[in-house]
Structure formats: structure tokens, C-alpha cells
Amino acid sequence: MALQKYRCTFPQELISEPIVTHTLGARFGVIPNIREASITDTAALVVVEIEGGEEAIRSSIAYLRERGVKVEELGGASRR
Numbered sequence: 001m002a003l004q005k006y007r008c009t010f011p012q013e014l015i016s017e018p019i020v021t022h023t024l025g026a027r028f029g030v031i032p033n034i035r036e037a038s039i040t041d042t043a044a045l046v047v048v049e050i051e052g053g054e055e056a057i058r059s060s061i062a063y064l065r066e067r068g069v070k071v072e073e074l075g076g077a078s079r080r
Contacts, residue, residue: 003051005035006061009070010044018066020048027051028060046073 008020017023020032030052039046051055064071 001051002054002057003049004057005047005049005074007072007074008044008046008048008064010046011026011068012042014067014069015039015041015044019064019069020046024050024060024063027063028056028061 010019016063020034024030030050033049033051034046035049036047050060052060061071
């Protein structure tokens with residue numbers, strides 16, 4: 001399994017959706033771990049580690065971007 005860390009910036013319309021905590025795991029079979037978050041009424045900044053197969057991680061990141069989340073990779077991938 002791979003482990004990768006990302007900084008995700010969510011637009012206002014997505015703040016109330018459980019995209020990281022529910023959708024990524026249910027839809028892609030990855031394990032998200034929120035490491036840091038700053039949430040206001042207008043935006044959310046979340047640093048999340050995502051663990052899973054490399055293709056599942058890529059698909060989950062593509063999904064976030066399709067939904068309008070700005071995603072930045074932080075550091076290199078590691079294996080568990």
C-alpha cells in the first residue's frame with residue numbers, strides 16, 4: 001500500500017460534504033487521515049494523508065479535482 005500527503009483547498013459549496021471522511025473511502029477504497037484542517041464559512045484547507053493502492057489514490061485525487069477541490073501533493077509517496 002502507498003501513503004501520500006496532500007493539501008486540499010475546498011470551495012465554499014463543498015465545505016459541508018463529507019468528501020474526505022466518507023466518499024473517498026466508500027468510492028475508492030482508500031483510507032484518508034486528516035492531519036490538519038482550517039475551516040471557515042467560505043473555505044476549507046485540509047492536509048490529508050491518503051493510504052491505499054496507487055491507482056486508487058490517483059483516482060481519488062482526480063475525483064477531488066473534478067469536484068473543484070484544489071489539490072497539491074506534499075512530499076514523496078511512501079509504502080507501508
